Amino acid sequence: MKMICAIIKPFKLDDVRSALSSLGIDGMTVSEVKGFGRQKGHTELYRGAEYQVDFLPKIKLEIAAQSEDVERVIETITEAAGTGKIGDGKIFVFDLLQTVRIRTGERDVEAI
Structure with missing residues (x-):
């Protein structure tokens, strides 16, 4: 099993969900x-x-997922959260x- 942690832009939450x-x-x-990452914030x-x-x-x-589902979850998040601009986010897998x-x-898979 894997834990997928994704950091995304707030307005993309509904699309990703x-x-x-x-x-x-x-x-x-x-x-x-x-x-912040490479974006380094901004001036307002x-x-x-x-x-x-x-x-x-x-x-x-x-998101807790079975190991065989991880790549599909990553691809789905990437497609739904991506704007092509800096600050789109990151995905971490543990x-x-x-x-x-x-x-x-x-326990384990039954608990997910």
């Missing part, structure tokens, strides 16, 4: 986060004063050693 649902991915955790103007925004709003998705559903005690 719909695309993953069509793959049969039923569950994910979504968090509002802030960060507020009431005539210019200020630097170093951390940009992003969405973090966490090994998931164990999963337990608290309510039933089911």
